[in-house]
Amino acid sequence: MKKEFTITVYTENHVGLLTRIAIIFSRRKINLESVNVGPSEVEGISRFTLVINEAEEVVQKVARQIEKQVEVLKVFFNTDEEIVWQEMAMYKVPTKVIAEQVKVERLLRQYGANTVVIRNDYTVFETTGHKEEIDALAEALAPWGLIEFVRSARIAIIKASEGMHKAVLEFEAAEPSEPAVENEFLDKRDGVFTM
């Protein structure tokens, strides 16, 4: 039976690793519902948070395939019950509507939206919450002239992760990571020796 799983992956910060992990899903025609990649809490180590809808058996196999990659440190997969998660969204609405429509003001209060920027022409709000909450506010604002809407990927904390942070810290301390090597020549057209 398919259900929502959140996959957390600790990796080296290397060029190309995103592809190497992404193709493990695309090869099996699994859609990634949400992808968040960035530095983990420990400098030098990246953290992927991926969301898919799949049967647990499939998720376990996929997790093992990810963990097999040379530059992957550790993979966890969890159901929604096992994690605390949030997404963030920003909503750009005409300032005039907020000033004049009490209903809109109520909506924003009801969803706990915070103001990020106020300008004469538009105002940007942000909320954090589960996907459904974010969707609901976006939908409710739509009739009032939502100018732009953007959401982030899911980020998640694993409830039973005692010792994980410490393990990652110790891992990094034992042998510090090397910075990602990038192409230093892309903007040095004439500086590169050619034949």
Added chain:
Amino acid sequence: MEKTLEQKAPAAKAQESVTLTGGQVLLEAFIQEGVTTIFGYPGGAIMPIYDALYDYNEKLQHILVRHEQGAIHAAQGFARVSGKTGIVFATSGPGATNLVTGLADAMIDSTPLVCITGQVFAHLLGTDAFQETDVINITTPVTKWNYQVTDAEEIPAILAKAFYIAGSGRPGPVLIDITKNAQLQKMEFSGYTKCNYIRSYRPKPVVRNEYIEQAAAAINAAERPFVVFGQGVILGKAEEEFKAFLEKSGIPAAWTILGMSAIPTDYPLGVGMVGMHGNYGPNRLTNECDVLIAIGMRFDDRVTGRLDKYATQAKIIHLDIDPAEIDKNVKADIPVWGDCKETLPLLTALVDNKTHEAWHQKFKDCAERENEKVIQDEVYPTSDALTMGEVIRNLNELTGGDAIIVTDVGQHQMVACRYAEYIHSKSNVTSGGLGTMGFALPAAIGAAYGDPSRQTVAIIGDGGIQMTIQELGTIMQFKPNVKIMILNNCFLGMVRQWQQLFHEKRYSFVNIESPDFVQVAKGYGIPGNSISTRDKLRDALTTMLNHDGSYLLEVMVGKENNVFPMVPQGKSVSEIVLCREDMG
């Protein structure tokens, strides 16, 4: 820009550096890694490496192939026979894309390779430069690891990682793409350090004793235990440990196509090959054993047949070095993670001394049945037309099982793997997982370099030979000793067999015409012969084997012969059929 050695600290003598180009550093790294043979093809973006190679002619033997696919298959053949890492050079763009089939083949068959591709200058990346292609992303799914070098300073450490990753754990192909500027760039080279640790990489899982104990208990309690082993035994160099385990436990053992030759074919506890065209007993009795011990194999669908009817009665013990293989296809009751070189002796120590005579008798009964219904007719035919089986039987009698047998893909492959005899490990080279037609000729070239002391016999169909026939040019130029045996049935035989059995004999594009192979070989300076009658077979084989150097022998065999037994697709291994009449 020459830097003199005097500029360096005089005290650190061992650390003294020399100024070398990236290309030279690469070759120095190869020498440190014990590389002797490179299979490659030059081109624009790899020219600085080839320029460096000009001065390393004494230390590194470079075999100029005729197509990059030939280079990588040759490197695979070399690796499979020698147990070392195969090396490939190719240029950027088409040179690199021509490696893809070989990479996929090496990936699925766990063959250690380090492939070096040239790449356009780093500043041109992403500009659609001449012969630029995104090799890293094209090859990501078919490499164990790949990396693009844009700065020569990276080369020593990256090469060390490449060799370590390719050869350790479950081996596989690694591709290093080096931009031309990095090949040309001069750097201070102060020695090469091999890599034996990468912090994020666990080549071998930690062996867990509780699983060893559970496995031993299950084996000791079993009445009908059965071993199915794969290439893991060979890759783990655990042939002796494996035999010790079998001899103490007395368990009948069947090989997968890639596990073949890990134990001699006449080894008393060996019961033959599993799989779609494997032996009758091991397939059928898979569904009668009470404990199935899978060792270094991955339950390929060609081995398991219908999965929901595969050994469901048995407790499954799975020994594998790759944790991702456990539970992938068949759920393991007892997963024994680890290198079988380590786990097998631990298991041997705990298993009881047994002989399982009654159980072995069942395999013998099945073998007798198969012999009667299939084998006799195949290897001692009474038909007019020659059979592939009798060719292999005669070959066995002449080589005594000492030869390296390289096969392509199709009917001849199945027949060769069913009937070829082996006395040495690492003697069966075939494209197992990917089923790459065109594999055998170049792989045989590589195999001949991998172990020049033995005969290398390439057995190829009339279809497969035409896919990489250009490599006859490589043989012409470098003169490895390769005996090329074409089993010609004037058909793409395996597809024809399926069309006959499952598509109402609608022979759709399986009728393939061939050139005069003997004349083609002659054009390349390779002597040859073509025969079509039984009375000429023995002499023709003897002439081929005794010829000093490469030789091509075409044997015209029965056109519509089928390979049996067969586990029809979608059927259970216990539904294996011995002949067409049994298919219902």
